[in-house]
Amino acid sequence: MIYFIPAWYNQRRTWYFNSRPWSQEQKLVRFDDISSHFERFSSAGEKCQLIVNNYEPQLRYFMHRLEILERNFINVFDIIQDLNTIKKEQGQVDFYTQFPWPEGIEFINTPFSVLGYLNGKLYAQIEFGDSGQLFWITIFENNLPSLRYIFDDRGFISSKLVYDQSGKYHYQDYYNGEEEWQIREFFPPYGNHVEVAEEARERFLKSRYETMTDLVFEVERLILDQNDEPDDIIFLAEDDRHTGPILEMKSRKKVIYSFFQGRNSHDISPEVQQHLQNVDSVIANSESLRKSLQEYTNVPVKKIPLFDARLDLGKSRQMKELIVYFRLDGLRKSSYQAVFNAILRYMKENKLVYLRIISFESNVQEQQSIRKQLTEIFEASDDKCLVLTEEDTHNSENSLQATEGKSRVQLIFMTAADDIIKLLNDCRVIIDGADDADLYTHIAAISAGIPQINRFPSEFVTHEQNGYIAETPEGIYDGLDYFLSEMTNWNRALTDSIQKTLQYSNSNLLADLMEGL
Numbered sequence: 001m002i003y004f005i006p007a008w009y010n011q012r013r014t015w016y017f018n019s020r021p022w023s024q025e026q027k028l029v030r031f032d033d034i035s036s037h038f039e040r041f042s043s044a045g046e047k048c049q050l051i052v053n054n055y056e057p058q059l060r061y062f063m064h065r066l067e068i069l070e071r072n073f074i075n076v077f078d079i080i081q082d083l084n085t086i087k088k089e090q091g092q093v094d095f096y097t098q099f100p101w102p103e104g105i106e107f108i109n110t111p112f113s114v115l116g117y118l119n120g121k122l123y124a125q126i127e128f129g130d131s132g133q134l135f136w137i138t139i140f141e142n143n144l145p146s147l148r149y150i151f152d153d154r155g156f157i158s159s160k161l162v163y164d165q166s167g168k169y170h171y172q173d174y175y176n177g178e179e180e181w182q183i184r185e186f187f188p189p190y191g192n193h194v195e196v197a198e199e200a201r202e203r204f205l206k207s208r209y210e211t212m213t214d215l216v217f218e219v220e221r222l223i224l225d226q227n228d229e230p231d232d233i234i235f236l237a238e239d240d241r242h243t244g245p246i247l248e249m250k251s252r253k254k255v256i257y258s259f260f261q262g263r264n265s266h267d268i269s270p271e272v273q274q275h276l277q278n279v280d281s282v283i284a285n286s287e288s289l290r291k292s293l294q295e296y297t298n299v300p301v302k303k304i305p306l307f308d309a310r311l312d313l314g315k316s317r318q319m320k321e322l323i324v325y326f327r328l329d330g331l332r333k334s335s336y337q338a339v340f341n342a343i344l345r346y347m348k349e350n351k352l353v354y355l356r357i358i359s360f361e362s363n364v365q366e367q368q369s370i371r372k373q374l375t376e377i378f379e380a381s382d383d384k385c386l387v388l389t390e391e392d393t394h395n396s397e398n399s400l401q402a403t404e405g406k407s408r409v410q411l412i413f414m415t416a417a418d419d420i421i422k423l424l425n426d427c428r429v430i431i432d433g434a435d436d437a438d439l440y441t442h443i444a445a446i447s448a449g450i451p452q453i454n455r456f457p458s459e460f461v462t463h464e465q466n467g468y469i470a471e472t473p474e475g476i477y478d479g480l481d482y483f484l485s486e487m488t489n490w491n492r493a494l495t496d497s498i499q500k501t502l503q504y505s506n507s508n509l510l511a512d513l514m515e516g517l
Helices: 033-043 059-065 076-080 198-203 212-225 243-248 270-278 287-294 333-349 364-379 396-403 419-426 439-448 473-484 487-503 506-514
Strands: 002-005 048-052 073-075 106-109 114-118 121-128 134-141 144-152 156-163 169-175 181-186 194-196 233-237 254-259 281-284 301-303 322-327 353-359 388-392 409-413 427-432 452-454 467-469
Touching: 002 033, 033 048, 033 233, 033 254, 059 073, 073 076, 076 212, 194 198, 194 212, 212 243, 233 243, 243 270, 254 270, 281 287, 287 301, 322 419, 333 353, 333 364, 333 473, 353 364, 353 419, 364 388, 364 409, 419 427, 419 439, 427 439, 427 473, 439 452, 439 487, 452 473, 467 473, 473 487
Parallel strands: 002 048, 002 233, 048 073, 233 254, 254 281, 281 301, 322 353, 322 427, 353 409, 388 409, 427 452, 452 467
Antiparallel strands: 106 114, 114 121, 121 134, 134 144, 144 156, 156 169, 169 181, 181 194
């Protein structure tokens, strides 16, 4: 068995979930080293299990995006809450109207949530996930939150968060499928401990835990101890919140220690240096990170770049329209005018070019500022086909049809990182004008065979091969002309991307990783 342990932790509450209602800012990591390698090993027919340590009631939606089947993962909190045998039909609430509301409540739909009023006062706010599923219901007293019911994506109440009279966290009850609390977690100043319900104590070693961390690792040890064969492997994401305890409980299992540039820095802490002495293999997804790690271990550190198997080569070659994906985040506003003037100049010369400006900015005021500045830039072009239009993420997949015959420029504010996959399906070129180019955009471009235009070179992008290095705004114009004026250079970039992915194909990767284990 190969166990994969990711580090999908909440920055403020380690063992809590990262998912948010669709209207709120999302934590955008949907793809990392663990999800990539899990897919590779699973596709090769290896016996794999993903262990998710944190509380994630929307886990099945998350795994569906990563195309991971439910039978191939286990959640520590499903065991804590006694949910391993829960069935969808046991769910109690699939839609908010099924919730036990008080008599006389009135509902008002808003763009972001549903509000419930009782006797003219705010009583409840109902919020939803990306797919319209019930996410949580917050109950108010005197305009302060008093209770929050958090829903499992299988259709039942997963936990209840109780607030004190000042609207701050008091404690949280975690339920089984029958809405019976199994554990109760307290928050400062009321404590930091976890109490186990009397009816659930036979499943745990203690009736009280000083921290949630103690309980999580007790359950994780049970999972890992179920099988302890010499050929078992733990594929462990480096993270100081779990690495030490997991290395202590690994028993006879071999450990592949995985570092990811999107999560780990090049500064190797003393703790990581110690961990490097207690693992069997080390991998990193970039050459610079590999070199940093190799200084602290005699175990060979292997460079294994990541590619997203959910992406394919798309359909852009079959289309006459040339769609350009522009990543706005990270580009300084002071550069907007020069960068977009260069793109506009090329779009005026090539009428087949369509521009999608993509941003994950969630702050409404900042969105308005971006919209205003871009509108002024594109209106100055004095071309009705080059004025700024806007699409929401729910319409973005068919956005080209929506603008055909009208404007060729779209601004899209996205709420889910997975929508990138849809947008890249018909994209011909990617532009990332940020000083620090986005790692996932790099991965997506190579995986989908799409050339990219960046400000600075990197180990992922080679000038005039799979990309174009544009150090100035005029360089962006040159890059567009290089890839869009005719197909020769674009085909060369496609071939280069395919060769990169084949170099790290599943069979080559597995043989390389298993060597010496």
